[in-house]
Structure formats: C-alpha cells, structure tokens
Amino acid sequence: MISQRKYALDILEETGMQNCGPVDSPMDPNLKLMADQSEVYPDSKRYRRLVGKLIYLTITRPDISFVVGVVSQFM
Secondary structure: OOOOHHHHHHHHHHOOOOOOOOOOOOOOOOOOOOOOOOOOOOOHHHHHHHHHHHHHHOOOOHHHHHHHHHHHOOO
C-alpha cells in the first residue's frame, strides 16, 4: 500500500496551511478562475514547484485531481 501522508503534510507545512481543516471538496466545480482575477503570484518558481508536488500527490489522492488540474492551468 502506498501512503503519502508525510509528503502531504510537508506540502501543508511549506505553504503554512498545517492548521487547516479537511473539506469534502477542495473547490467549487462551478467556480471559473481567470488569470486576470487576482495579483500575479510573486514567486513563479515556488508556484510551479508546489503545483508539481500536488500533481505527484494525485497518484494516491485522485479526489484532488480536478483542483490540481485547474491550478496547473495558471503556470
């Protein structure tokens, strides 16, 4: 059995979200995101690295595949 618990906890720690609680769905599927809706992420390398880690995490967490696919469109 593959477990990526520590890997997921490391991602939460890296982003400062270790105290966040679980949710049934990480994103509203009807929400439309656009590149010009908010400020540009200040560190594009860090954003790409985090998205890459999330893509790797989807191997054992297919429930987050949709959201990871959406945020990866903004790399």
